[in-house]
Amino acid sequence: RKEVEQDPGPFNVPEGATVAFNCTYSNSASQSFFWYRQDCRKEPKLLMSVYSSGNEDGRFTAQLNRASQYISLLIRDSKLSDSATYLCVVVTTSGTYKYIFGTGTRLKVLA
């Protein structure tokens, strides 16, 4: 089983739609979680950290489910500019910090 798994997509959604991505992780000792977005041929950019109680930033909501070992990202009222690849990152500490990136989920928002 991969350490971090994401559905590669693509998710094609109309403007204004709500879309959700999940990311599962295998190491129950994982401590920190982040969502990044990456545009084509660009660097990843931090979208938001994921906190245990869940957190929201405008149209974006992140959730953590430790029991089932997954994190989620919900995007409401999708915009054309949300089209990108969304990467989940899981940080595990077992002596050393280990950042593990998922392969990303591609989102296309259609006019």
Add this chain to the structure above:
Amino acid sequence: ETGVTQTPRHLVMGMTNKKSLKCEQHLGHNAMYWYKQSAKKPLELMFVYSLEERVENNSVPSRFSPECPNSSHLFLHLHTLQPEDSALYLCASSQDWGQPQHFGDGTRLSIL
């Protein structure tokens, strides 16, 4: 965003050349990282420096040699690379090891 800058943006080199990638961060961060991103693969962590000390080397071939002269600068020295080393090389920094990372634009490397 100019928090983390990488040069050059693009590099084409032969297998026998020696070149260096440069990364500079202006964020006052204590940790810096080198990643490799190949098509259809997740980012691969190559090296981690925390307070100028290398703390992680993920089984990277010796043809890649990192250098961290101070907390703001990170280099990746390249020599005798192979065609499969063609990829996007990303530098990142974080306040401390384990914190969210901020990435540079990357260097797109092509090995002939």
